[in-house]
Amino acid sequence: MSIAIARLDADTAAPEDVAALDRILTGARASIVRAGEHLDGAAERLSEAASDSERIVLVARLAPDGTIIGLADGVLGAGGLTIAAIAVDLAHRRRRVAHALLDAAAAAGSAKAGERVSVTAGVHSDNAAALAFFAAHGFVPSGTQGGVTELVRA
């Protein structure tokens, strides 16, 4: 399986791109802590958000047809890069798609900030897959509140 990571381009996003984002977000919605804040209106809102200068919205496209199979939504601020959402289509999990998205989002955040930025994420404390994913990428818990574990990678 070959994938390409690219910024989501709101101007050129095709209807099938929006449909794919919708499918991925619907499949992952219960897992995404900040769903209310960032994902209401789901796919259309996400593609609009891609033009927000503080947001880093990346998609993973499957080669050769370009189908979107994953997304990462990051917010760059004074405290570094916050991963508001990272999600992969159910049928394509455990193939390093989120790994590639996270690497690319961290690199894009650091490039934009002009220095290496720390990365944080909030995960439901019972979301074993996400906790394992972030732990495998060097994140450590920084606190737990309201059933959400905050994670940070310096």
Ligand SMILES: CC(C)(COP(=O)(O)OP(=O)(O)OC[C@H]1O[C@@H](n2cnc3c(N)ncnc32)[C@H](O)[C@@H]1OP(=O)(O)O)[C@@H](O)C(=O)NCCC(=O)NCCS
């Ligand atoms: C968490 C999520 C994004 C991981 O995506 P993915 O593309 O399957 O992850 P990757 O293949 O890049 O995983 C890389 C490594 O993370 C760890 N990992 C990922 N998923 C795991 C799981 N279900 N169980 C244990 N470890 C896991 C493993 O170490 C894995 O490496 P390996 O497959 O070589 O063992 C995906 O499960 C998902 O979309 N979940 C729903 C949304 C969500 O919970 N997002 C996080 C909160 S915003």
